[in-house]
Amino acid sequence: MNETIMQFELSKEYLERFQQALNEQDAEFIRSSLEGVNPADITALLYEFDAEECKYVFSLLPKEVDAAILNDLEDDLRERFISEFSPEELAQYLEHLDSDDGADILYQMSIKKREEVIKYIENEEKASNILDLLRYDEDVAGGLMAKELIKANINWTILQCIEEIRKQAENVQKIYSVYVVDNLGKLVGKVSLKRIILAEDGVKIADIYDDTVVSVETYMEDEEVAQIMQKYDLEAVPVVNARGKLVGRITIDDVIDVITEMAEEERQMMAGISSDVEEDDTVWMLSKARLPWLIVGMVGGLAGAQFIGLFKGDIALIPALAFFIPLITATGGNVGIQSSSIVVQSLANPNVFSDGLLRRLMKVLFVAVVNGVILALMVFGVVMLFNRNEPLAATVSIALFSVVLLASFMGTITPLVLDKFGINPALASGPFITTANDLLGLAVYFSVAHLLYNL
Amino acid sequence: MNETIMQFELSKEYLERFQQALNEQDAEFIRSSLEGVNPADITALLYEFDAEECKYVFSLLPKEVDAAILNDLEDDLRERFISEFSPEELAQYLEHLDSDDGADILYQMSIKKREEVIKYIENEEKASNILDLLRYDEDVAGGLMAKELIKANINWTILQCIEEIRKQAENVQKIYSVYVVDNLGKLVGKVSLKRIILAEDGVKIADIYDDTVVSVETYMEDEEVAQIMQKYDLEAVPVVNARGKLVGRITIDDVIDVITEMAEEERQMMAGISSDVEEDDTVWMLSKARLPWLIVGMVGGLAGAQFIGLFKGDIALIPALAFFIPLITATGGNVGIQSSSIVVQSLANPNVFSDGLLRRLMKVLFVAVVNGVILALMVFGVVMLFNRNEPLAATVSIALFSVVLLASFMGTITPLVLDKFGINPALASGPFITTANDLLGLAVYFSVAHLLYNL
Numbered sequence: 080m081n082e083t084i085m086q087f088e089l090s091k092e093y094l095e096r097f098q099q100a101l102n103e104q105d106a107e108f109i110r111s112s113l114e115g116v117n118p119a120d121i122t123a124l125l126y127e128f129d130a131e132e133c134k135y136v137f138s139l140l141p142k143e144v145d146a147a148i149l150n151d152l153e154d155d156l157r158e159r160f161i162s163e164f165s166p167e168e169l170a171q172y173l174e175h176l177d178s179d180d181g182a183d184i185l186y187q188m189s190i191k192k193r194e195e196v197i198k199y200i201e202n203e204e205k206a207s208n209i210l211d212l213l214r215y216d217e218d219v220a221g222g223l224m225a226k227e228l229i230k231a232n233i234n235w236t237i238l239q240c241i242e243e244i245r246k247q248a249e250n251v252q253k254i255y256s257v258y259v260v261d262n263l264g265k266l267v268g269k270v271s272l273k274r275i276i277l278a279e280d281g282v283k284i285a286d287i288y289d290d291t292v293v294s295v296e297t298y299m300e301d302e303e304v305a306q307i308m309q310k311y312d313l314e315a316v317p318v319v320n321a322r323g324k325l326v327g328r329i330t331i332d333d334v335i336d337v338i339t340e341m342a343e344e345e346r347q348m349m350a351g352i353s354s355d356v357e358e359d360d361t362v363w364m365l366s367k368a369r370l371p372w373l374i375v376g377m378v379g380g381l382a383g384a385q386f387i388g389l390f391k392g393d394i395a396l397i398p399a400l401a402f403f404i405p406l407i408t409a410t411g412g413n414v415g416i417q418s419s420s421i422v423v424q425s426l427a428n429p430n431v432f433s434d435g436l437l438r439r440l441m442k443v444l445f446v447a448v449v450n451g452v453i454l455a456l457m458v459f460g461v462v463m464l465f466n467r468n469e470p471l472a473a474t475v476s477i478a479l480f481s482v483v484l485l486a487s488f489m490g491t492i493t494p495l496v497l498d499k500f501g502i503n504p505a506l507a508s509g510p511f512i513t514t515a516n517d518l519l520g521l522a523v524y525f526s527v528a529h530l531l532y533n534l
Numbered sequence: 535m536n537e538t539i540m541q542f543e544l545s546k547e548y549l550e551r552f553q554q555a556l557n558e559q560d561a562e563f564i565r566s567s568l569e570g571v572n573p574a575d576i577t578a579l580l581y582e583f584d585a586e587e588c589k590y591v592f593s594l595l596p597k598e599v600d601a602a603i604l605n606d607l608e609d610d611l612r613e614r615f616i617s618e619f620s621p622e623e624l625a626q627y628l629e630h631l632d633s634d635d636g637a638d639i640l641y642q643m644s645i646k647k648r649e650e651v652i653k654y655i656e657n658e659e660k661a662s663n664i665l666d667l668l669r670y671d672e673d674v675a676g677g678l679m680a681k682e683l684i685k686a687n688i689n690w691t692i693l694q695c696i697e698e699i700r701k702q703a704e705n706v707q708k709i710y711s712v713y714v715v716d717n718l719g720k721l722v723g724k725v726s727l728k729r730i731i732l733a734e735d736g737v738k739i740a741d742i743y744d745d746t747v748v749s750v751e752t753y754m755e756d757e758e759v760a761q762i763m764q765k766y767d768l769e770a771v772p773v774v775n776a777r778g779k780l781v782g783r784i785t786i787d788d789v790i791d792v793i794t795e796m797a798e799e800e801r802q803m804m805a806g807i808s809s810d811v812e813e814d815d816t817v818w819m820l821s822k823a824r825l826p827w828l829i830v831g832m833v834g835g836l837a838g839a840q841f842i843g844l845f846k847g848d849i850a851l852i853p854a855l856a857f858f859i860p861l862i863t864a865t866g867g868n869v870g871i872q873s874s875s876i877v878v879q880s881l882a883n884p885n886v887f888s889d890g891l892l893r894r895l896m897k898v899l900f901v902a903v904v905n906g907v908i909l910a911l912m913v914f915g916v917v918m919l920f921n922r923n924e925p926l927a928a929t930v931s932i933a934l935f936s937v938v939l940l941a942s943f944m945g946t947i948t949p950l951v952l953d954k955f956g957i958n959p960a961l962a963s964g965p966f967i968t969t970a971n972d973l974l975g976l977a978v979y980f981s982v983a984h985l986l987y988n989l
């Protein structure tokens with residue numbers, strides 16, 4: 080950031096000085112050093128201190144800054160914060176937030192506390208707006224939208240429209256566009272602020288509005304809203320109900336949070352973590368999120384053990400067969416994850432050419448043949464070099480080649496099938512595909528060995 | 535989307551009708567059915583047809599729509615498109631695009647073709663703006679920004695400012711804020727359009743501007759720009775050079791692309807794909823991107839084979855030891871990926887509590903003990919049930935418990951070390967950690983077996 084303008088930086092010296100001020104309850108220093116600082120920076124600062132200390136800082140700052148900080152906080156930490164404040168205090172903060180941000184905070188409380196907080200909100204319109212939003216699920220457009228927006232009747236003049244902006248100026252922080260509605264409240268278009276500035280005072284909205292506005296419906300899923308806003312490069316999108324009536328507006332900052340969360344969720348899925356956890360969650364929560372996939376992997380491993388057991392005699396005769404088990408299973412796992420992740424990416428990105436299934440599989444086959452041949456030749460060479468054992472080298476390299484082919488095929492087909500059944504295909508890039516391919520690899524390997532050694 | 539307003543949908547019937555129109559060169563139908571349709575929708579439509587056909591559609595649409603489509607296209611497809619057009623045609627499209635989008639397209643050409651295209655751009659200011667941007671790397675703020683923005687001198691009146699907006703209205707599609715500069719062109723603040731609308735005509739910019747604007751410098755990396763815009767909920771951020779002079783503006787749509795690309799890059803890294811590929815790349819490109827990590831995995835597997843070879847005698851005596859090799863390696867891999875992905879998430883999200891290293895490792899240890907004990911007990915039970923072999927059950931479950939502990943530790947420490955050395959820690963969630971943990975798991979397993987069986 081440009082330092083001549085944004086001077087706030089969390090230096091070690093500043094943190095120490097701030098800690099000292101906290102210890103001495105030096106309200107003067109805290110107030111003056113945080114004056115004019117962006118609430119997002121104060122939020123980052125507060126992460127360094129404990130709840131007690133943060134509460135003291137809160138008591139020294141203006142209510143609207145406190146509200147902005149409360150809005151900025153990570154969910155986990157906010158939950159702890161919320162329990163520190165009385166319903167009356169929370170209501171005061173909510174007065175300073177947009178209805179959607181207020182609703183997000185209320186979502187984190189028990190129904191009982193929610194009602195108490197709402198009772199204390201003095202601005203009745205705000206209270207009813209928030210209540211309205213609480214009716215929607217958090218992950219649909221209705222749960223993402225704010226009620227605050229500027230709307231103008233299509234029959235108004237520019238002057239009337241500006242008057243409305245003046246009235247709502249305090250409620251709506253960022254305007255972007257004025258939404259145009261008909262007499263029934265139905266969304267019919269929008270006017271950008273630029274157009275309003277450049278229009279003559281007497282002009283009517285009807286003469287200058289743009290009737291090709293993109294809108295979303297209240298029940299639309301947040302991921303779809305994110306895709307639409309991304310596709311059309313929108314910084315805000317109006318939300319209409321089933322009858323086309325304008326009921327809210329979703330701004331890009333909320334959608335960026337959705338995009339970030341989706342990416343995080345997918346990463347956790349790929350890593351085999353079954354619920355949304357973070358490093359600072361409790362030991363029990365972390366263990367519980369990780370256990371399901373570990374058990375799946377374990378069951379797979381035990382099944383593998385039973386399977387290898389079938390070839391007990393082969394191993395007793397040729398113990399060297401056992402040496403290459405990890406090579407076979409690891410390669411199968413790696414190839415499977417690579418294949419499925421490429422398919423998952425295509426599925427997430429429908430703008431890319433979508434060839435037919437057959438052409439897709441043919442291509443996967445070609446790639447697998449190229450990689451399989453290269454790996455098999457390398458392995459053949461190495462095994463001959465170190466073990467000087469032709470049947471063994473042949474067994475391992477033929478099995479490896481087959482595993483690469485099969486794992487590619489499985490890795491490609493699994494996410495496509497999951498997607499068909501409405502399951503998140505990213506699930507296929509995780510321990511699921513590794514476990515399946517481990518078993519597949521073992522089957523191939525021992526079958527090849529059995530054949531080649533004429534056992 | 536609200537159907538009363540956005541009626542365009544890619545139905546199968548429409549696609550067939552469109553294909554027919556293409557075959558018959560029915561310009562009338564194509565023109566009329568695409569009139570008023572959002573260019574992003576036309577882009578999606580064009581993905582269904584081949585280059586020849588797309589070029590025909592291009593010839594029928596207004597130049598500014600063609601330009602918007604060219605801007606919307608995926609990189610790969612755009613590259614193919616670019617080669618279809620002459621420098622003169624490309625220059626005409628560039629006239630209709632913002633300087634940053636124009637530069638993005640030029641980045642995809644040879645230096646020679648670039649210069650020819652720029653020569654044909656008639657709007658001299660546009661040409662010099664684009665040339666200016668080409669000086670920057672694609673992945674820094676200077677490469678992301680557009681030169682188009684509205685700036686006002688701090689000494690101007692509102693009326694002068696509105697006059698400037700009028701002059702630039704055609705060049706700057708979305709304004710958001712007017713940036714305020716001093717007589718030297720240094721950025722000193724901003725005024726929102728809302729404030730301009732509500733201000734009296736005679737008021738001076740100096741009286742109403744906001745001097746706490748967040749800005750970024752030209753050399754700042756795109757990922758950092760994305761973090762700042764996300765942190766402060768900005769829809770646009772001004773860019774200044776090293777001397778504080780306002781030189782451009784980055785809008786949120788470009789930054790969303792950065793965020794999406796970062797997530798995609800991380801997924802590929804986790805999946806062990808070494809360069810940015812998509813399903814529709816060539817077989818050779820796909821093979822090449824996947825081979826490096828497959829070879830790393832293979833080398834790991836071969837090292838594992840040599841290692842198991844050391845215990846050849848043990849396996850000959852007790853072949854059942856070989857059965858559980860996949861269980862041990864798979865569990866090690868799964869635990870390692872889970873651990874590293876939780877750390878990677880914390881690193882990507884610096885707002886989360888950052889405990890000291892020691893406390894972090896202690897917690898990892900606790901989680902590992904919980905999961906390790908549960909898995910070990912289950913495995914002990916199953917092996918006793920199916921194999922009725924106490925020393926074997928003890929060996930497998932003790933080894934499994936140790937592997938869970940060690941793999942958790944490795945999975946936690948590896949991304950932290952990579953991050954310290956400036957390497958993307960997501961690398962640790964991929965085949966790297968799996969391969970390392972395979973070897974570690976084998977070492978633990980056979981050591982435990984050797985001890986327990988007194989071999």
